[in-house]
Amino acid sequence: MNTTDHPAPAETTPEQARALFRKGLRRPTTGYSAGYAQANLIAVPREQAFDMLLFAQRNPKSCPVLGVLEAGQHSSELLTGGDIRTDIPAYRVYKNGELVAEPDHVIDVWREDLVAFLIGCSFTFEAPLLEAGLPVAHIDQGTNVPMYRTDRQCQSAGTLSGPLVVSMRPFPPESIATAVRITSRYPGVHGAPVHIGAPEGLGISDLQAPDFGSPVHIPEGWIPVFWACGVTPQAAVMQSSPELAISHAPGHMLITDLPNSQLQVP
């Protein structure tokens, strides 16, 4: 593989994408490696691992688990030949719930007692949305997806609690049913929307001021559609303050080897 070729993001294989990010490319992964699942990362010490897995089990819309790397593992069949500590474009390091760094790799802060959870990401179903002829605003506008902390509380698990985080994509009213139908078929990457229209119903007062990612321009008459987001575990970490947690930076995902087709139901 010659990474200087810079294939178009959608045509990049997962292996090529991970190699690019490993070498330092730092950018949101929306639009990368069409047809392959993207994943959120949340890694916590082994003592908090049961609470995190239970939090995921109790909040499956926001935390669909694609895989778990047990303590001491740095790779798995989801990232063959890869390394969870280097292959994501940007990371976040939380100490006692405080964001303390946003590095390009986490080799130096990783600990062998960390258990890494890979959570499905809605970037995965953007390729099927595009294939169906639907517009994806943040891709058209060349920016990261906007994400918002809502006023809905997740179900807590042991020491972990926090609000639901959502991502938002606006659609023309006549396209929303199609967007629901398509994304419903991918429960492993958040599935159907949790809320359509009326952002105030989620406690979101200003769509142009997202808590994570970037604002997108909403064309006149389009409706904001909200999906549960894999940044939710990060919000739980901020609220629940485990000693150490390492995540991806929002929108900067792990590109996995898992084909979308394996996530599709029924």
Added chain:
Amino acid sequence: MNTTDHPAPAETTPEQARALFRKGLRRPTTGYSAGYAQANLIAVPREQAFDMLLFAQRNPKSCPVLGVLEAGQHSSELLTGGDIRTDIPAYRVYKNGELVAEPDHVIDVWREDLVAFLIGCSFTFEAPLLEAGLPVAHIDQGTNVPMYRTDRQCQSAGTLSGPLVVSMRPFPPESIATAVRITSRYPGVHGAPVHIGAPEGLGISDLQAPDFGSPVHIPEGWIPVFWACGVTPQAAVMQSSPELAISHAPGHMLITDLPNSQLQVP
């Protein structure tokens, strides 16, 4: 509620069914409380809880988690007003992987550090199969479903490993596609079959000698259809020998308050 009325099993509400079993009725729960999910129980000490939850996450066909009662909890919204230690018709107690008792309740052996996992059970989708006009042989024959230890290994998780266990229902060849279609819609209670026909392909040499439950008569020309089974965690416990584990007795399930409709996709 007057338990002496003995309503027909299918018409029994989940609350009535749990009360009957709490009072000592001991029988398989197939056919009970049509329209409500039935659940397998596996409870292990807190130190093994992460491994068990991870085992379930890695083997979702056999171990779809409907709920988890954390250490110290005896009830949840899945069994409102109930008690996980008394409301199942028959239990199994495993010490170091050995089956040591099969009591009617486990009040005396329960420990406050036990974490109880409720795993979906295929009895749940028998009501929709019957509604679709399909025969369910073990119900027609008034017996428990036959279950078999296969030669397929589950994905291991930490200290836990073991074989896939399957339940078997025979169907006329022309009905199998319908059985697949209906059960596919219930991934939370094992979903689509894992194997159709050819029991030797699962390492099953004699259908009339199940490892759990009871044999069923297979009418001439009918084909055995196999679903992943929630007894799989018990097989893992037998192989992996945690200090203590408490489960339901195969076929003797917890009747939950969860309506089937909430499990149906899409």
